[in-house]
Amino acid sequence: MRSNILNKGLATPVSLSFLIFSFTILTMATYYVAMSSVSVRSSRLSYAAAKQDMLALENAIRSVSWSPGSSVVKEFQGHGGEFETKPNYRRLIINVSLGSTSEIVFNSTVGYVRYELPEADRGEVDWYLQGDAEPLVNKSFLDVAQMYIRVNDDSQEIYLGYRPLAISFLDSSQNGQVNVIRIFIINLNSSESLLFTGGFRLRIRCLNITSQTRNYNITGSVSSATVRATVDGDAGTVILSLSGGDSFTIVRLEILVCNVKLEEVNV
Numbered sequence: 001m002r003s004n005i006l007n008k009g010l011a012t013p014v015s016l017s018f019l020i021f022s023f024t025i026l027t028m029a030t031y032y033v034a035m036s037s038v039s040v041r042s043s044r045l046s047y048a049a050a051k052q053d054m055l056a057l058e059n060a061i062r063s064v065s066w067s068p069g070s071s072v073v074k075e076f077q078g079h080g081g082e083f084e085t086k087p088n089y090r091r092l093i094i095n096v097s098l099g100s101t102s103e104i105v106f107n108s109t110v111g112y113v114r115y116e117l118p119e120a121d122r123g124e125v126d127w128y129l130q131g132d133a134e135p136l137v138n139k140s141f142l143d144v145a146q147m148y149i150r151v152n153d154d155s156q157e158i159y160l161g162y163r164p165l166a167i168s169f170l171d172s173s174q175n176g177q178v179n180v181i182r183i184f185i186i187n188l189n190s191s192e193s194l195l196f197t198g199g200f201r202l203r204i205r206c207l208n209i210t211s212q213t214r215n216y217n218i219t220g221s222v223s224s225a226t227v228r229a230t231v232d233g234d235a236g237t238v239i240l241s242l243s244g245g246d247s248f249t250i251v252r253l254e255i256l257v258c259n260v261k262l263e264e265v266n267v
Helices: 002-064
Strands: 071-076 082-086 091-098 101-109 112-116 128-130 145-152 155-162 165-171 178-187 200-219 224-231 234-241 248-264
Touching (some): 002 155, 002 248, 091 248, 155 178
Antiparallel strands (some): 091 101, 091 224, 112 155
């Protein structure tokens, strides 16, 4: 009988210790789950804010493009990511073919911008915030931005670059009719090489617009021109309509380059 009483006395503190230990483990687990949830929510908010900052930057670049001397200042709050300009990257090569004539008319880097995103879900990789995968467009200035989310060196980043716009039209203002092929390029390679990890301010300036003109008098009738653009190895083609006589076709090629500079603003 005495042995049973002793056993019951011993069981009481053991059970209490077990309950305290279990409660401590449960409390710690709940705390870590809650903190993890807060961290994930914070990362997603920073991720969304970084996307909005890049969209605002693209809007600022577009607002000053093709207006020499214009500028705007854009402020980044910094959302745990890394912002970097790459003025010496993103090589653009443009080839124009007219009948049997084919030549490279542009070959230069045009720069790009990257924003390394804070840790977050990667369900949006290869998702385009602006534009699409085509390296060349021929409809609107609104289409020239190419901004998408990609994985680079195990980090997720927003990539922003600009692709050329190619159009054609018939100019009848001179003697006879001249087919005009006009190619518009936004060039960021005059930008400063910048790297930021916190908040910062940028000035976006349109430095100038440079132009280059080439004239072609092609024997025979040519109904179209082929413009091919290659950006870092990715190629795209557009076919532009031309009008000509039976004996010859006159074409004027105009390449307009808008040089935009991104530079740091010291507070």
